[in-house]
Amino acid sequence: MSGSYSRHGAVEMLDMEGEAILLNQETFTVTKLNETGGFVWQSLTEPLTFEDLAERLSNEFRTGREAVDADLRHFLEQLTEIGLIRREE
Template identity: 30%
Template sequence: MNLNQKITFADTVFAQEVDGEMVLLDMESENYFGLDEVGTAIWQTMQEYGTLQEVFNTMLEQYDVEEEVLEKDLSDFIEKLVERGLVEVKEN
């Protein structure tokens, strides 16, 4: 994962927060995805800032986690979103 990359959201994805967790609907595949509290925080931070470095920095401030662990978890999360066609990652 390159922290200088920018996140763009698929136009076919609608997100709604329900009871502190995010529910995503991909209109193209008609699949629903549920994000837990941490996934929701990452999703909202991505919407607010757009670059992985800013998301990483924000999550590092919010959670008591080692940098290496956060980078791996963030990378795994983004990879799953990309695989499902919910976001794209581009060089900034």
């Protein structure tokens, strides 16, 4: 999990009563995030590594790194796959 993650430029976040919805303006699709996903997205105002993100999550939600790492890896894979975030080596 080397490299850093950043937001796709054409994606905008909407706040729906505290829940985050991402709009990909290029594909005209929307994706709903849970609270953790919304936190990760909002953290990505600048490119961050997996380590940076995992540390922030662990602190924010007071969760052990083991659980955070597994969830975060899955989340980043999903969002990369659907083109909402990019990974750069």
